[in-house]
Amino acid sequence: MRVRAEGETLSVIVEQGEDGLAHLVWFGPKCEEALAQHAGFQRLPASPDIPIGPTLLPEHGRGFHGIPQVEGWCIQSGRRLKLAAPQIAQEHGKIVLRAIDPVLGIEVKSRLAFDGDALTIACSLDHKGPTPVSIERVASALLPSPDWAVEAFTSAGAWGREGTPAARDWSAGRIEQVGRSGRPGFDGGPTLSVKDTGSYEQTGRWMTLHLAWSGPFRLAAERATDGSGQLLAERLFAPGELRLTPGDRIDLPTALVALSGSGSNGVSSIFRNSIRRAGRRLRRPVHFNTWEARYFDVTEAGCIALAKKAAEIGAERFVLDDGWFKGRRNDQTSLGDWTVDANQFPNGLTPLIEAVHAEGMEFGLWVEPEMVSPDSDLYRAHPDWVLGWPETDLATGRHQLVLDLALEEVRDHLLTTLSALLDSYPITYLKWDCNRDLYPASREGIANPGAQTDGLYELLDRLREAHTVEIESCASGGGRIDAGIAARTDRFWTSDATDAIDRLQIQRSAALIMPHERLGAHIGPSPNPMTGRKIPMTFRILAAFFGHMGIEADPDHLTDAERMALKRGIDLYKTHRDWMHDGQLLHASPAEADPHVDLIVSAGGTQAMLRIMRINTPMRPTQARIRLIGLDPASHYRLTEIALDGDPMLWPIGEFEGAGLMNQGLSLDPGRSQTGRLIHIERIG
Numbered sequence: 001m002r003v004r005a006e007g008e009t010l011s012v013i014v015e016q017g018e019d020g021l022a023h024l025v026w027f028g029p030k031c032e033e034a035l036a037q038h039a040g041f042q043r044l045p046a047s048p049d050i051p052i053g054p055t056l057l058p059e060h061g062r063g064f065h066g067i068p069q070v071e072g073w074c075i076q077s078g079r080r081l082k083l084a085a086p087q088i089a090q091e092h093g094k095i096v097l098r099a100i101d102p103v104l105g106i107e108v109k110s111r112l113a114f115d116g117d118a119l120t121i122a123c124s125l126d127h128k129g130p131t132p133v134s135i136e137r138v139a140s141a142l143l144p145s146p147d148w149a150v151e152a153f154t155s156a157g158a159w160g161r162e163g164t165p166a167a168r169d170w171s172a173g174r175i176e177q178v179g180r181s182g183r184p185g186f187d188g189g190p191t192l193s194v195k196d197t198g199s200y201e202q203t204g205r206w207m208t209l210h211l212a213w214s215g216p217f218r219l220a221a222e223r224a225t226d227g228s229g230q231l232l233a234e235r236l237f238a239p240g241e242l243r244l245t246p247g248d249r250i251d252l253p254t255a256l257v258a259l260s261g262s263g264s265n266g267v268s269s270i271f272r273n274s275i276r277r278a279g280r281r282l283r284r285p286v287h288f289n290t291w292e293a294r295y296f297d298v299t300e301a302g303c304i305a306l307a308k309k310a311a312e313i314g315a316e317r318f319v320l321d322d323g324w325f326k327g328r329r330n331d332q333t334s335l336g337d338w339t340v341d342a343n344q345f346p347n348g349l350t351p352l353i354e355a356v357h358a359e360g361m362e363f364g365l366w367v368e369p370e371m372v373s374p375d376s377d378l379y380r381a382h383p384d385w386v387l388g389w390p391e392t393d394l395a396t397g398r399h400q401l402v403l404d405l406a407l408e409e410v411r412d413h414l415l416t417t418l419s420a421l422l423d424s425y426p427i428t429y430l431k432w433d434c435n436r437d438l439y440p441a442s443r444e445g446i447a448n449p450g451a452q453t454d455g456l457y458e459l460l461d462r463l464r465e466a467h468t469v470e471i472e473s474c475a476s477g478g479g480r481i482d483a484g485i486a487a488r489t490d491r492f493w494t495s496d497a498t499d500a501i502d503r504l505q506i507q508r509s510a511a512l513i514m515p516h517e518r519l520g521a522h523i524g525p526s527p528n529p530m531t532g533r534k535i536p537m538t539f540r541i542l543a544a545f546f547g548h549m550g551i552e553a554d555p556d557h558l559t560d561a562e563r564m565a566l567k568r569g570i571d572l573y574k575t576h577r578d579w580m581h582d583g584q585l586l587h588a589s590p591a592e593a594d595p596h597v598d599l600i601v602s603a604g605g606t607q608a609m610l611r612i613m614r615i616n617t618p619m620r621p622t623q624a625r626i627r628l629i630g631l632d633p634a635s636h637y638r639l640t641e642i643a644l645d646g647d648p649m650l651w652p653i654g655e656f657e658g659a660g661l662m663n664q665g666l667s668l669d670p671g672r673s674q675t676g677r678l679i680h681i682e683r684i685g
């Protein structure tokens with residue numbers, strides 16, 4: 001029996017073999033599915049008599065020693081959980097697999113469906129048996145890997161340095177991407193790719209797994225001794241965390257899988273489309289954020305003056321960052337006390353918000369609801385509300401503790417507190433921060449890390465139901481970027497590094513999964529507060545141009561020339577953002593290349609924006625041609641350079657055929673180090 005699910009261009013076929021098991025016989029382009037068949041095995045002397053290789057909902061006991069779907073045991077008898085062969089069915093375009101342990105009564109249900117070309121895999125467990133069962137681990141998605149996948153690709157990083165590519169050979173063994181810190185973290189989050197050796201940005205086979213989950217996770221690529229590979233994505237459970245009693249059910253986080261023959265750009269566009277469909281389509285106003293302009297030094301008069309200057313250069317949303325609430329003069333106090341500080345804002349936030357509105361801007365506010373400072377009224381009133389309670393001497397991070405969102409009273413309190421702010425003031429946007437890892441993830445000694453994420457999701461869902469407010473997911477920068485939080489928020493703060501050179505790679509890495517328009521990209525001060533680098537304003541603008549643009553630089557510290565360039569950059573962003581935010585971001589150069597060459601091609605392909613960023617002095621004077629991608633080879637295009645400073649602003653480059661632009665490329669000098677070029681491409685025939 002064969003069942004199939006169909007995406008836009010891809011399909012999946014599952015076949016019940018003669019062995020009764022569920023074999024993935026196809027995951028690839030629909031038009032090639034006539035080639036669907038089982039993996040072939042050569043039986044060697046030491047092999048099982050009937051080699052089976054990895055299947056869907058795999059189980060041990062018949063000579064397959066890879067990763068099983070679920071591992072657990074009966075708390076009473078110690079008997080291990082063992083699934084019988086699955087039933088397969090096709091239901092409303094989905095493939096549904098069900099397997100049960102007939103003795104313990106644990107039923108696993110896995111559903112494979114397409115969202116566009118993103119394969120979504122959702123798994124749930126139902127306890128239909130008589131006695132409690134402890135589940136050690138259970139896969140959301142567990143797939144046989146394509147045989148061409150011989151390299152694994154993840155990213156590594158730290159605070160301010162998110163998104164460093166990490167490519168590794170995967171000819172043997174296991175490569176894991178694990179997050180135990182309670183939030184996805186700076187180290188790549190729940191994303192793992194495999195590819196063949198010749199895969200790059202625009203060419204070659206590439207497959208990426210992503211778990212839509214902001215809590216502890218494990219992704220893995222594991223090669224068995226028979227050479228076959230498996231790809232795994234799952235929520236990571238702590239010891240004792242998942243115990244099912246009769247009648248219990250758990251829905252595991254959904255995994256998304258993208259497969260492309262067009263390198264990482266192909267995979268990205270599959271994720272981007274899926275995440276766009278799940279989210280709100282918004283016009284992205286230019287932000288002014290107070291953080292790098294003022295840090296904790298925010299006052300009514302100071303912010304009103306800042307708002308006026310921000311509006312003059314074109315900001316459309318003024319975001320009051322950290323430092324506005326009761327007693328908060330530095331990062332050591334007051335989290336949890338979400339009332340306006342009467343010394344800094346003696347009349348509440350109303351005068352500032354009125355001034356912001358008078359300048360034609362919206363108002364946004366920074367909050368960090370999941371946290372509490374030991375030095376706060378909230379902690380003094382409810383010391384038992386923190387994660388780890390009743391441990392004493394809890395380890396702080398950025399001088400703060402974590403509220404236990406598994407507690408309903410904590411979630412209710414936060415909803416009431418945030419609602420009071422949103423009801424009192426016209427706040428259209430919250431920057432929702434989370435500045436430390438979520439430890440110790442336990443209450444009364446019982447591990448509960450996943451409940452923290454479940455609680456956060458519930459709180460966000462209720463808040464969004466009750467209020468019309470956009471939310472940015474920030475976790476000391478890019479510490480919480482995943483499709484689970486993306487479904488409940490509207491924007492990501494990708495890093496605390498506003499250094500434009502570092503940001504090119506940070507934005508690129510986040511854009512593997514996330515739509516570029518959701519990635520906050522701010523023009524920071526010079527010298528940059530984190531790296532000390534002095535980067536020209538035009539380069540800083542171009543680095544922000546391909547994301548959701550904002551400003552953190554103090555306008556008072558800009559030269560006239562910088563201010564003029566910034567105003568022009570913001571105007572251009574406003575002119576082009578609508579189509580750019582619906583378009584596809586394509587990388588035309590490898591991550592390590594200099595210059596970086598990227599394009600955004602509009603949804604209908606009628607226009608594109610080419611950005612060329614030179615970081616260092618060229619190694620050699622001879623410059624390689626810039627070969628474009630994503631155009632129609634048979635169409636004609638007009639290319640116009642846009643200058644951010646100087647006169648005139650538009651410089652005609654010429655009219656060319658798409659095929660020539662892509663095959664031969666443009667001979668363009670990318671310029672000196674730390675300069676960039678922006679070229680508008682218009683289809684003319």
Ligand code: DGJ
Binds near residue numbers: 291433475477493
């Ligand atoms: C970390 C964020 O990433 C920064 O942008 C800023 O909001 C600070 N927290 C404020 O404490």
